[in-house]
Amino acid sequence: MESESQDTCSFYRLYSVALPSMVHGPRATQDTAQEHKTISLSLCAQPPLDVYHRLSHLAAASLARAHHIKNPKLTPAAVTTTSTPLSPHSYGGYSITLKFGTPPQTMPFVMDTGSSFVWFPCTHNYVCKDCDFSTGQSEDRRSIPTFIPKLSSTARIVGCLNPKCGWIHNPDTRARCSDCALNSSNCTQICPPYLILYGSGSTGGLALLDTLDLNEKKVPEFLVGCSLFSSRQPAGIAGFGRGETAVPSQLGLSKFSYCLVSHKFDDTQMSSSLNLTGNSISGEKLAGIRYTRLLKNPQVQAKEQFSVYYYLGLKNIMVGRKRVKIPRPYLSPADSATGDGGAIVDSGTTFTYMGREVFEPVAREIETQARGYKRAKEVEALTGLRPCFNVSGLKMVSLPSLRFKFKGGAVMVFPLxxxxxxxxxxxxxxxxxxxxxxxxxxxxxPKVILGNFQQQNFYVEYDLKKNRFGFRPQKCA
Known part of the structure; x- marks a missing residue:
């Protein structure tokens, strides 16, 4: 009984009832009548010791990630359907494992749809500052698996003249290969090192070509970063965004999909699957998926990263039965000149981000519809989240529902x-x-970044061939 009580008090333990997880088409009118969701609160003998710290950390990391997405900085073959386990972690992301090299070395990666580069910690001399999230130590090489190039017979450093070097740096050969003679085809200069800045960390190293082993098929000369140093990176990153260096492009995928298990299973053996579908097959057709078009990316000078994101046509945000009044430019497709506005989906962001022009009216409407509860300002100060409501002594709490309505009619109704x-x-x-x-x-x-916390227990599909984003509510574990 004690263990059951402790489980009930776990970090993300919430229960929702009464409202289906999605509305689409004619059903929308029927479901919107149910404007509130109810949760059951089970009081704990002892609160989780680090609950405020964890919420504060995830909020800060989500905001830092949003700042990077809005202001990115980067310094200079088709397969059949396959799947790999996808696991949640307390640092706020989801990880997969991929095998590189001959013989293959298995490496963990954070799965990230908001970036396009693939890299792993590399060599025995890899250094990572503030990367051991489990112990809190500033540096611990032993806890981070590293790829050892000399143990792979197929690994080689990318040459400066290799076209794949141009995927990372300036595509102009003469601009990036200053030590190579003009029109030379036999230059020994290597591809310049890369340095990538993320929202809350960074990494740098050299570009490699090696074999990606997907069990069903081996993909030779896959471009991957051999990072020699990093800061605040719990693992390598597998970029699933748009772009030549990203996993979908290098594998020639027509589609990839995932189902994110709840964060209450963080750092456990619980996992779901990331599914990769090649161009040669259409993939399994699943019932109940609602689609919205992926929009054209803005092309902004000095903000090339904007071309990597998956932009969605977010039409309205509903709180309860009320459509929140948000000026159209903030939700409409991003301005082609500045990249301002619009919505993207990002598996690397934990909590959904909204620009203040969007967040404030949404938060006000939630407060209005939850006016029976007193604001918990002290908890807001501790967590960095708002609004927070005082529910001390209550066994049941009713809160307004939240929906994203997309162009084309698809509606994502979030579980409480x-x-x-x-x-x-x-x-x-x-x-x-x-x-x-x-x-x-x-x-x-972007003014809205749909994070992975809001994607929990949804089947999510990126149909690259048909240029659309699909989803349906689904228990992922």
Whole structure:
């Protein structure tokens, strides 16, 4: 009984009832009558010791990630359907394992649809600062698996004249290969090192070509980064965004999909699957999936990263039965000149981000519809989340529903545990959406970033061949 009580008090333990997880087409009118969702609160004997710290960490990491997405900085073959386990972690991301080299070396990667480069910690001399999230130590090489190039007979450093070097750096050979003679075809200069800055960390190293072993098929000369140093990176990153260096492009995928298990299973053996579908087959057709078109990416000078994101046509945001009034330019497709506005989906962001122009009216409407509960300002200060509501002593709490309506009619209805989290000894619940502090807004970039916390227990599909984004509610574990 004690273990059951402790499980009930786990970090993300929320229960929702009464409302289906999706509305589409004619059903929307029927379902919108149910404007609130109810959660059961089970009081714990002891609150989780680090619950405020974890919420604060995830909120800060989500906001840092959003700032990077809005202001990115980067310094200079088809397969059949296959799948790999996809696991949740307390640092806020989901990881997969891939095998590189001959013989293959198995490496963990954070699965990231908001970037396009693939890299792993590399060599015995790999150094990572503030990367051991489990022990809190600033540096621990032993806890981070590293790829050893000399143990792979197929690994080789990318030459400067190799066209794949141009995927990372300037495509102009003369600009990036200054030591090569003009029109030379026999230059020994290697591809310049890369340095990548993420929202809360960085990595740098040299580009390699090696074999990616997918069990069903081996993919030779896959471009991958051999990172020699990093900061605040729990593992390598497998970029699944748009772009030549990304996994979908290098594998010639027509589609990839995943189902994210709840974060309450963080750092456990629980996992779901990331499915990769090649161009030669259409893949399994699943019932109940709602689709919206993937929009054209803005092409902004000095913001090339904007071309990597998956932009969605977010039409409206509904709180309860009310459509929140948000100026159209913020939700409409991004401005082609500045990249300002629009919505993207990003598996690497934990809590959904909204620019202040979007967040404030959404938060106000939630507060209005939850006016029976007092704001928990002290919890907001501890977690960096708002609004938080005081629910001390209550066994049941009713909160307004949250929906994203997309162009084409698809509606994503979020389960309550996907946008509210219990804080402390069940004395408060907090909205798990972040925004910029006053005066620190990024001027351009997406106004809405749909994070992985809100994608929990949804089947999500990126249909690259038909250029559409699909989803349906589904228990992933």
């Amino acid at each position: 545990e996907n946008y509210f989290s219990i804080a402390g000894k069940a004395e408060a619940v907090c909205l798990t959406v972040v925004t910029d502090p006053p005066g620190r807004e990024e001027p351009n970039g």
